[in-house]
Amino acid sequence: MVIKDIYYIEKENWQKFLESLLREYELVAPLEEPGGFEYRSITLENLERIVYPGVRLAQSAKFFIYPPQETVSQEESLPQKKKVILGVKACDLKALVALDEIFLGGDLVDPFYKTWRENTILISSDCPQPGETCFCNLLGGSPFAESGFDLNLSFIGDGVLVDVGSEKGKEMLEKHNVSRQPAEEARLRIRDADRKQSVEKLKETNKEFSFGENIADVVKGHYESPVWQKFAETCVGCCACTNICPSCHCFLLTDLSTPGSKLSSVEFKKLRYWDSCQSTGYTRVAGGANPRKKLADRLKNRYYCKFEYKPSSFNILACTGCGRCVDACQGKIDIREVLSALQPTR
Amino acid sequence: MNPYLPVKAQIEEVIEETSNIKTFVLKPEEGFSFATGQFLELTVPGVGEAPFTPSSSPHEKDKVDVTIMKVGGVTSELHQMKKKEVVGIRGPYGKGYPLDKMYGKEVLILGGGVGMAPLRSFLLGLLGEADKFKRIILCYGVKTPEDIVYKSEFRKWMKNKKLEVYRTVDKADKGWKETEGVVTVLLDKFEVDLENSVAVVCGPPIMMKFGTFKLIELGHKPENIYLSMEKNMSCGVGKCGHCALGRFFVCKDGPVFTYDMIKDIPEIWD
Missing domain, CATH: 3.40.50.80 (Nucleotide-binding domain of ferredoxin-NADP reductase (FNR) module)
Known part of the structure; x- marks a missing residue:
């Protein structure tokens, strides 16, 4: 569905709209906290403190749709009220395309993911200040969302341009009756100029890196490369890269069932939490055999998963260039350097 | 449908195959049919879950055998279990032998x-x-x-x-x-x-x-x-x-x- 509506809304009216949303939805938005920008639950008390950072937050939209830990045996763990996430970024939305493939695709739909996904409304915003570790431009992305959102925000001057991306977004604007006007050509031109500027900034930031001619071939034929061992030398196996990643989907099911001697007394309960291919035990089978015993094997797996296995089995690139793993890495491993090092020297 | 929730199965018989391998004959509460080569996830309640491929005939409809070597946490606990005790199974999963x-x-x-x-x-x-x-x-x-x-x-x-x-x-x-x-x-x-x-x-x-x-x-x-x-x-x-x-x-x-x-x-x- 292509919806081309773009409105201009004065900041004051946008704020009234958010206030109105609070009556119907649970609203989550970035606030400036001592540790930086963080998603917080919004109430009338902190509504004024909502900010729209020019770059992605440490947390991605994944945290809200596929929580780090959840019970997957009881229906009551599912949301009561629809949730609106404000301020997600283009990279988050792209990552959700990957997660959708995994959890909603195939023969079997994950009912928990599906419920969270359907009950979450995504309001994205442009990235006028992409960070030093952002590299979406190298993977075909851009610092503003073109799809996957319900509403997208581009702030210009005293107002905001609002792109309507879905029927849900459209209904929300109508129902909460926000005072809006169709976006004028002049304002769209300003936005285009802003967006172009952030693209230029990204290009400048990443000018040292090159992933070869075709991203589909970025790791191809490099399984035996010494690059993996070289970069694994500083890896501490902390799994921060996969935990912070907006598109990593792995989890472990653990058992919290109540045992019993009778059929009627046994009650099954399963908990799932994010797991990481970077942890030693991830591929270990009973008896101790483990195909990925070494750090370098596990580091390599992450790249093969994202750039080779997912594209070939699911037709998705499982990296969106958000660069969160670069920020999170204790060993200062930069995914851009790893991918560039694999390419023949220019 | 919740794919992560097992159905209950009662252990109907435990056969000692070797010093560290036992076959458990399970009777699931609901019918359980599988193609040979497909696997199931077996839950030892409160302990954990692990994958096993049934060892019984795919033509058998109301019982399923699993032959299990004692090698890890789940299998060690399972080896302690006796006739009439209850485990969970879910599946069958994957593609079997064509x-x-x-x-x-x-x-x-x-x-x-x-x-x-x-x-x-x-x-x-x-x-x-x-x-x-x-x-x-x-x-x-x-x-x-x-x-x-x-x-x-x-x-x-x-x-x-x-x-x-x-x-x-x-x-x-x-x-x-x-x-x-x-x-x-x-x-x-x-x-x-x-x-x-x-x-x-x-x-x-x-x-x-x-x-x-x-x-x-x-x-x-x-x-x-x-x-x-x-x-x-x-x-x-x-x-x-x-x-x-x-x-x-x-x-x-x-x-x-x-x-x-x-x-x-x-x-x-x-």
Whole structure:
């Protein structure tokens, strides 16, 4: 569905709209906290403190749709009220395309993911200040969302341009009756100029890196490369890269069932939490055999998963260039350097 | 439907196969049918869950056998469990052995140790419609005669006219009158029609590796060699990532693969 509506809304009216949303939805938005920008639950008390950072937050939209830990045996763990996430970024939305493939695709739909996904409304915003570790431009992305959102925000001057991306977004604007006007050509031109500027900034930031001619071939034929061992030398196996990643989907099911001697007394309960291919035990089978015993094997797996296995089995690139793993890495491993090092020297 | 929630199954019988292998005959509360080679996730309530391939006939509808070696946390707890106690099962998952592709052919089964478990199911599947196969050969290797599973059934199988059985042990004892040596030596004992045969291999990784290499050496085609891959499947439904084998998820693309499908994946024997 292509919806081309773009409105201009004065900041004051946008704020009234958010206030109105609070009556119907649970609203989550970035606030400036001592540790930086963080998603917080919004109430009338902190509504004024909502900010729209020019770059992605440490947390991605994944945290809200596929929580780090959840019970997957009881229906009551599912949301009561629809949730609106404000301020997600283009990279988050792209990552959700990957997660959708995994959890909603195939023969079997994950009912928990599906419920969270359907009950979450995504309001994205442009990235006028992409960070030093952002590299979406190298993977075909851009610092503003073109799809996957319900509403997208581009702030210009005293107002905001609002792109309507879905029927849900459209209904929300109508129902909460926000005072809006169709976006004028002049304002769209300003936005285009802003967006172009952030693209230029990204290009400048990443000018040292090159992933070869075709991203589909970025790791191809490099399984035996010494690059993996070289970069694994500083890896501490902390799994921060996969935990912070907006598109990593792995989890472990653990058992919290109540045992019993009778059929009627046994009650099954399963908990799932994010797991990481970077942890030693991830591929270990009973008896101790483990195909990925070494750090370098596990580091390599992450790249093969994202750039080779997912594209070939699911037709998705499982990296969106958000660069969160670069920020999170204790060993200062930069995914851009790893991918560039694999390419023949220019 | 919640794919992560097991159904209850009562342990109807516990059969001691060897000092560390037991077969549990389970009676699920709801019907449980599977294609031979598919696996299930078995929950020991309060302890954990692990994947196993049933060892019973796919023709059997209200009971399912699992033959389990005591090797880790879940299996050790399971080995403590007694008749009438309750476990959980969910599944079946993945793709089993394509019996229909084997009709009219010579079927060579190569098993090692507790890897005989899925092969028993497969064999019982074949024997259930034995006339559809040109020939059935079972080769089985274990460390010592004591380690043989399904001892009483083997006696029956060895008398079965539809079946040729060859067995070997790494280390024989006084009473052992059959072959001594690693399982691959059995493959030199007979000839098969390479143009019209399939081989099905299951066992410990090292046995799978050398078994497959030997088959290739003898001229078996990679697309006719079926392997049951052991990985630590957790969700069983292609979501959790644990059983990734190159671009495949063993839980949904396997656990049965032809060697041809996976031969270029570096991690397969580890």
